[in-house]
Amino acid sequence: MSRMRHSRCTGPMTRHYTPIKTNDKNIKEMYNFEFKNPVKLIFGKGTIARIAEEIPARSKVMLTFGGGSVKRNGVYEQVMKALAGRDVVEFWGIEPNPKYETLVEAISLARREGVDFLLAVGGGSVIDGTKFIAAAIPYEGEAWDIITRHDAVTKAVPLATVLTLPATGSEMNNGAVISRRSTHEKFPFHSDLVYPRFSVLDPCVTFSLPKKMVAAGLADTFVHVMEQYMTYPVDARVMDRWAEGLLQTVMEISPAAMSDEPDYDTMANFMLCATMGLNGFIAMGVPQDWATHMIGHELTALHEITHGVTLAIVLPQLLRVMRDDKHDKLLQYAERVLGITDGDDESRIDDAIRRTEEYFHSLGIATRLSDYGVGQNTVDEIVRRFTERGAVWGERNDVTPDKVRMILEKAL
């Protein structure tokens, strides 16, 4: 099950060559790493029109969409205007936590139409789903192999994105998370072949987002950064400062982003934080956790709770359960990100975790499982799944099924 040990963010984007030793608290040096991210960002006001020059003129383009919000906020119109006269086909209905059952329909359509370029117009779910479609179109076996077989993806149709929801970072990485309705499962896959050729980020498209989605996007961004930061110190000073800069920025802009009329700069900073939070830029040479994500994926798979919300539920309790492992970084976070300098070590850590949870509450996100009607049965099922898969997570691989139980029971 070694494949399952890789979250969406520890894939080929930033490979570490020095193995992370379980339970070795004495590691101090930065890890060796490899970094490459070929995605072209096109950022700013009025940039959607730029897709015309970026997509090869003679391509047969499949546009992929979610549920239709892009028709209400003008994004669809801008895309179609830019592609006027081009040979395009549309696929609608990629849902939140994109489902395999839906994506196979898109794959059939693309094959039938001879599509050779994909443009995802939407948030992380549409983009993730489109990455799967891109890899599946030329794949000859059962498309689900892409999730379960490490070596399945050997070619892919080129894809690009027009981002409408800052959150997942999928617009600038090589990962995707795909769900299967029939089995209530949700798994990540990675391939360097599914990096978007380009991603258009126009902050203006975010003005019409419902507050619940802004909140989930902020929480998602915050936790992405935490998964790469809140581990143990390896004296990676640049990465620490950059992660702290993203956490500070996300917290600073949150009140304005959640207001009735967010300004351009707020949403531009939000969009940049979301993309920079999961594009490998802050992952160089540092240990990573991803236990919060893997537990969160199960909550979504079983109960369709929004991804960012699941992270806000899990993270505070994970920090409580793993506080000894994360002791030094929790203190650094308390001081540098939250400005907590009073009290002894343990009380500063208490404060830092409490304020992290309060931050999620400030976004209007409830952080108890009972708030979502989730109880002990779900805890038992998730622990059963982790035990069956032999999956352990965390920067020291010590978030065992027992720890998962403790984390989730604290969140009940």
Place this chain on the structure above:
Amino acid sequence: MSRMRHSRCTGPMTRHYTPIKTNDKNIKEMYNFEFKNPVKLIFGKGTIARIAEEIPARSKVMLTFGGGSVKRNGVYEQVMKALAGRDVVEFWGIEPNPKYETLVEAISLARREGVDFLLAVGGGSVIDGTKFIAAAIPYEGEAWDIITRHDAVTKAVPLATVLTLPATGSEMNNGAVISRRSTHEKFPFHSDLVYPRFSVLDPCVTFSLPKKMVAAGLADTFVHVMEQYMTYPVDARVMDRWAEGLLQTVMEISPAAMSDEPDYDTMANFMLCATMGLNGFIAMGVPQDWATHMIGHELTALHEITHGVTLAIVLPQLLRVMRDDKHDKLLQYAERVLGITDGDDESRIDDAIRRTEEYFHSLGIATRLSDYGVGQNTVDEIVRRFTERGAVWGERNDVTPDKVRMILEKAL
């Protein structure tokens, strides 16, 4: 002379689409931008051996070197071991501030030998020179056109680097600065075709660097970041935090980097700062200055003063002359990077500039022109050149020849 308005760092790596309006102090919003950086970083201990798998097996490789320090510190041996059995040719003698007259010899050799891959083994000068060679090999006219003609580079031989001196950032960008001995000139050029395919950064190779080179590299890194940060605010919160994080890190590690036996983490952080300081990562959506660089290039062109040292001479006086333009950012820098919070605005700015100059002194770098035997004649010549070229610099294009005179006369 619009070509001359682009420094090495404002080229295609991060294009801004919203024009920077001269003298408009009211700009607040982040600029539109385009970002793409395709360089693969291979970072850490023992990574030089990795070149074997990264360079295509059947390539005819030209290795380019400086003066021979790589033979004393073991880098040459590691490179040759990795490439054992390959078809390689060596070119030695690319000097600091690489000279056109030297590079044309390398171009002839490469053409004669049918070279189709270049591996630069050295610091920024070797890498910059190799970028020029890469673009010149297939160029049919006079190679100097690459510097003077905007459209000269339409193809280039692929190149990669093994970095030995953290400083210029050339290992992860598309720019180079080339000097001409015959005319005592030094000019930048850019092309997306000269991005290294990969760059190997092994911090261990820096342990044998002379302190003077470490000092110049730290100063170079510091000023690269300042050129992209110390302008006027556009509410680009992520970029500001990241630039500040680099400045803080460079200052924090400097004492250890300048010690007799620097440790691995210190030099790993130094190497990462240098690369991240000029790869476009902190340039997204923000105004840029580059006046310090353009003035510094003239000091090098006329007197062969080390690049990083020229920047340490120019920057403090530029900050004094342009302090009103940079008022808001100087205050932000004073507080966030230097921790200066006492006193009124003007005294905090005074302190910040004084401490910036003291930082260069702490590296053993003298910051007066007279320390290098440079006097009024050189000031007059540089002002004459700027006037003749019609070149203006600075984030508002208001570093006019008059201002250049004020800056340099303050440094006498």
